[in-house]
Amino acid sequence: MADADADTRPNVLFVLTDQERYDPSAPDGPPVETPTMDRLSSEGIRFERAFTPISICSSARASLLTGQFPHGHGMLNNCHEPDAIRTNIPDELPTFSEELVAAGYDLTYTGKWHAGRDRTPADFGFSYLGGSDTHHDDIDEAFREYRRERGTPVDEATLEEEIYTGEEPRDGDEGTFVAAKTAVDVAETRAYFLAERTIDAIESHADGDRDGPFFHRTDFYGPHHPYVVPEPYASMYDPDEIEPPASYAETYDGKPRVHENYLAYRGVSDFDWDIWAEALAKYWGFITMIDHQFDRILDALEEHGLAEQTVVVHASDHGDFAGSHRQFNKGPLMYDDTYHIPLQVRWPGVADPGATSEAPVHLHDLAATFLEIADVPAPDSFDSRSLVPILENGGDPPDGVDWADSSFAQYHGDEFGLYSQRMVRTDRYKYVYNGPDIDELYDLAADPDELHNLIDHPEYEDTRSALRERLIEWMHETDDPNRVWVSGVLENAS
Template sequence: MADADADTRPNVLLVLTDQERYDCSAPEGPPVETPAIDRLSSEGVRFEQACTPISICSSARASLLTGQFPHGHGMLNNCHEPDAIRANLPADMPTFSEELVAAGYDLTYTGKWHAGRDQTPADFGFSYLGGSDEHHDDIDAAFREYRADRGTPVGEADLAEEIYTGDDPRDGDEGTFVAAKTPVDIEETRPYFLAERTIDAIEDHAEGDGDGPFFHRADFYGPHHPYVVPEPYASMYDPEAIEPPASYAETYDGKPRVHENYLTYRGVDDFDWELWAEAVAKYWGFVTLIDHQLERILDALAEHGLADETAVIHASDHGDFAGSHRQFNKGPLMYDDTYRIPLQVRWPGVADAGARSETPVHLHDLAATFLELADVPVPDSFDSRSLVPLLENGGEPPAALDWRASTFAQYHGDEFGLYSQRMVRTADYKYVYNGPDIDELYDLTADPAELQNLVDHPEYEEVRRDMRTRLVDWMDETEDPNRVWVTDVLENGS
């Protein structure tokens, strides 16, 4: 006889990747093997219009944690940098994780953090299970100990096929490390180790005697550069077979000056497609390596009888240029390459299998979603909307629910200074406000590569006016502190 008092709220497994492009797992995207993500899409809802609120690690991760746009939580750039506007989140700022702990969830965490210079997941209700390294998060030494025990200490493997930014792409004495092949076994990579720790957590939850459900967060350090992968992933994709994306034809004509400046700043102005294709092949291999680890995690859920009672979410903090627009990494370029993100949600018994949602949503909408899954009220401070009504309705908003037909995003500058950018995106158009330079308007249907800036095109005057109005509405609704003067510019500008 079933226990009438049993907790029927679902477990939650969040798998967050670092700088994973939307198109790598899209049906119409490049030929990247992602069987686990495809499995989640076939067994749940795939969101095709999901965007990050900001394309920089700390800010996006802080938004996910707090349910707020960056101007709300104040972590506007990376917390580990010397110019960080906010190194740590205020202690009294509500987060979804602390709300879940108060509601009886058992929270565990593996992998990358990067949402506070001195804070750790433990400060926000998680039991941290290890996996960090010196990539901005020196929380513990678990991965280093793991590698040392296997006889291949971190940093001692002889890499091959290395690529660096700068004048000589094969010279590691200057520039940024882009990609390489590592001789270590798959079992010695950090993605494998993080999957192992996540599987351990699943086993512990399955065998534990806790009364409440669990929430586990697995944060992979990739496919963020450097794209360092072992075989078979290092040679899984043939660079000679990789065609340049349409955006590789970028000329920067009519674009903000910073776009072209970033080629030099990032050290890739002399990269040709042959070199980019070699890097992209490693990036794709990194995506597939992580996907295979996700597959192991999903299998572990099933083996322990937890699949039917666990909502599984896969997303990324933001994307990666990986040669698109001839750019490397990310920056003050608000293209879909870095702002559109993958998002799949499998929730057995609730979310329709194989549903494709065109509803525009944000990464940090997951914060409110987690709370509704747990029957917890969403704090007033949150700027996010729960996706539960969409998941219960085939990925589309119920008729009675008013849902915006656009997403809102921002950028506040990075290594070489602060500046203000705001963006509004619909399925058809994108408008980018650039305070110190020309604004941008793209017709995403006619020009999905976002090559032609139409902001001054006379035939798009009505579209420009509509998109500016949408942007003003978003800034007003979210109490964006820049709304006073930006609104005046947008409403009165030509």
């Protein structure tokens, strides 16, 4: 006889990748093998218009936890940098994880954190299962110990085909490490290790070692640079067969000056396409390697009889230029390359298999979504909207639900300096407010690669005005502290 008091709320498995672009797992994207992400899309709903609220790690991850845009939680740039505006999420702000714990969920976490310099996942209700090292997060040494036990210490791995930024891409004496092939086995990569820790958590729940429904979060360290992958992934994609994206023809004419300045700042001014293609091949290989580890995790859910009771969500904190617009990493360039993110949700019995959603959604909408899945009300402080109504309605907002037809994003700078940017994006247009420089306007239907800034084009005057009005609305709706003076600037702009 079933227990009348049994908790029938679903488990949640959340897999967050680090700096994964939207297009590699999109049906019409580049030829990157992502069978697991494709499987997740075919068994659930794929969101075609999911965007990060900000394209920088700490800020995006803090938004995900707090359900707020960055100006709300105050972590405007990376917490590990010396110029960090705020090093930790404020104590008084509710987070979805703490709300889930209070509601009886058992929370586990493995992998990258990067949402606070001093406060760790344990401070937000998670049992941390390991996976960090000194790359931004020094929570424990579990992965380093794992490698030592296997006889391949992290610092002793042999690298080949290395690429660095700077005038000499093969010279590691200066510049940022971009990509390489490593001699270790796949089982010695951090992606494999994080999958192992996730499978351990799944087995623990299946064996009844943990009480209540579970929420497990796996944060892969990748495909963020350096794109370091072993065989077979290092040679899976032939650089000679990779064509430059259309945005590689970027001239920066009519663009904010910082765009071109960033080439020199990131050290890629002298990169030719041969170098970019080699780096991009490793980036794609990294994505496929993570995808294969994701497959092991989904298989574990099925093997332990938990697949039908578990909502599986895959997203990324933000994207990566990876040579688009000839840029490396991310920065004060609000192109879709770094703001458009993958998002797939599989919810057996609720989300229609193979459905797509064109509703514009934000990464931090997942905070409210996780809470509604758990039958927990979202705190009043949340800016996010639950995606559950869309998941229950085949990918479309239900009739009578007022869903915004645009997305809102912002940027506040990183180690290059602090400044103010705001973006509003509809299905066809994107408008970027740049406080210290020229604004940007792109017609995404005519110019999907965002090469031509139409901000001063006379034929787009009405569009420009309408988008500026929508941006003002977004800023007021979210209590953006810059709304007072920015609204005045935009209302008086020609």
